[in-house]
Amino acid sequence: MLRSQNLYRVLGNAENFTTILRGVDVTIGRREYVSIVGASGSGKSTLLYLLGGLDRPTQNDPETQKPFDPPSRVFIGGEDTTGLGETQLASLRNEKCGFVFQFHYLLKEFTAAENVALPMLKLGKLSRRDAIDKAVGLLKQFGLADKATRRANRLSGGEQQRVAIARALANDPAVLLADEPTGNLDRKNGDRVAEIFDELGSKGQAIVMVTHDTALAKRAGRMITMEDGRIISDVGREGAGTPRNE
Ligand SMILES: Nc1ncnc2c1ncn2[C@@H]1O[C@H](COP(=O)(O)OP(=O)(O)OP(=O)(O)O)[C@@H](O)[C@H]1O
Numbered sequence: 001m002l003r004s005q006n007l008y009r010v011l012g013n014a015e016n017f018t019t020i021l022r023g024v025d026v027t028i029g030r031r032e033y034v035s036i037v038g039a040s041g042s043g044k045s046t047l048l049y050l051l052g053g054l055d056r057p058t059q060n061d062p063e064t065q066k067p068f069d070p071p072s073r074v075f076i077g078g079e080d081t082t083g084l085g086e087t088q089l090a091s092l093r094n095e096k097c098g099f100v101f102q103f104h105y106l107l108k109e110f111t112a113a114e115n116v117a118l119p120m121l122k123l124g125k126l127s128r129r130d131a132i133d134k135a136v137g138l139l140k141q142f143g144l145a146d147k148a149t150r151r152a153n154r155l156s157g158g159e160q161q162r163v164a165i166a167r168a169l170a171n172d173p174a175v176l177l178a179d180e181p182t183g184n185l186d187r188k189n190g191d192r193v194a195e196i197f198d199e200l201g202s203k204g205q206a207i208v209m210v211t212h213d214t215a216l217a218k219r220a221g222r223m224i225t226m227e228d229g230r231i232i233s234d235v236g237r238e239g240a241g242t243p244r245n246e
Contacts, residue, residue, distance in 0.1 A: 001096075001175050001206050002028040002051045003075040008068055009046050009229075010058040017062045020046045022229040023072075028208055029238040030174065033201030035217035036210045038226035044210040045179050047226065050074055051208060052177040053081055053093040077174060094123060098168030102180040104160045108153035112139055112163045115152055119170040131170075138166035142196060158189025165196055175206040182216060194219060 007024040010017050021043050028034055028051070036044045049055040057072040059082075074081045077096050081089055106115045116135035120126045126134065136148045142162040147155060152163065161181065168176055181197070182190035194216050201207055201220065211217050222236035 001030040001032075001077060002026075002208070003078075004047075004051060004057075005073045005075070006068055006070045007047070007050060007074065008058045008061075008072040009043070009050060009055070010062050012062070014062050014065065019062075020229055021050070023068070024229075024231055026051075026224065026231060026234075028175065028206060030206050031204040032222055032238050033197070033205075033207045033220045034209070034222045034224060035220035036208065036224045036226060037212070037214065037217045038232075040212075042226040043229045044226050048177055048179055048208060048210050052076075052097045052099060052175075053089050054099070056081075056089075094119070094171065096174045098171065098173035098176045100161075100165050100168045100176065100178040100181045102183040104164035106152035106160055106163055106167070109151060111149050111151055112144060112155060112159075112166075113148040115163055116166045116170050119167060123171050135166065135170065138169060139163065142166055143192075156189075158185055158192060161185060161189065161193055162196065165193070169200075169205075175208060176200065178207065178209040178211075180211055181209060182211070182213060190216070 004024050004026050007021050009021040010019050012018055024047060036047065038044050050057055051074060053076055057074055059067055059072055061068055076092055079092060113132050113135040116138055117131035120131040120134060121128065139145060139148050142165060144159060144162055147159055152160060182193050185193060197207060198219055209220065217223050224231055225233040
């Protein structure tokens, strides 16, 4: 579903640069629940954003000014994102990926259902009424049926994060990408979010989740550990040793 090839992310210029990712090769299968752990600054979020098309790989080695060999690339749903323009990349991303961040970024003046319906309306495949109906269904799934018409700024932090998860799932993404989804929640609300991820994972929703929480990370079927811009361990990979399903 997602794949990186010799993935590099370098910040700065030829004289003064910082290498954040150093040739990461990773494939995420279409039904895998994967967690990414590692020390702060090891490159976890950068990898997540690149895999989800929110950022772009660095093409040239800053030392030689020549392309990395093999080329530094990301494939989303089998499609090479290298040559895509911003609009094309955004539409591929909107179609295939749903994002959950540590902070929910809901529109606070909108209701829970409106927040969840927005990505559907943006994609333009559903009428407003159908989008709201689908949004209410998603909210129900996460125990928020009675909160659908409440404004986002009148929900608790845990409820807001569950609305954000519903929003991320609004367009039935092939993969859900989450960056510290429980990072801003207390234990009880964090557990609730973890249970939602477990349930989604067990239904075959592909998930890639960055977390500092080892207990949460261990709930995923596969755990990737990063250090200094590289993957240093990858445990529980689907079909290890056999050709993988992208
Ligand atoms: N836009 C940026 N400008 C400068 N440095 C950056 C930028 N983005 C990331 N970095 C640096 O790159 C390194 C990797 O960042 P990244 O956020 O991917 O790490 P992380 O493993 O997710 O860390 P954390 O667990 O603290 O969120 C860090 O040292 C960070 O300071």
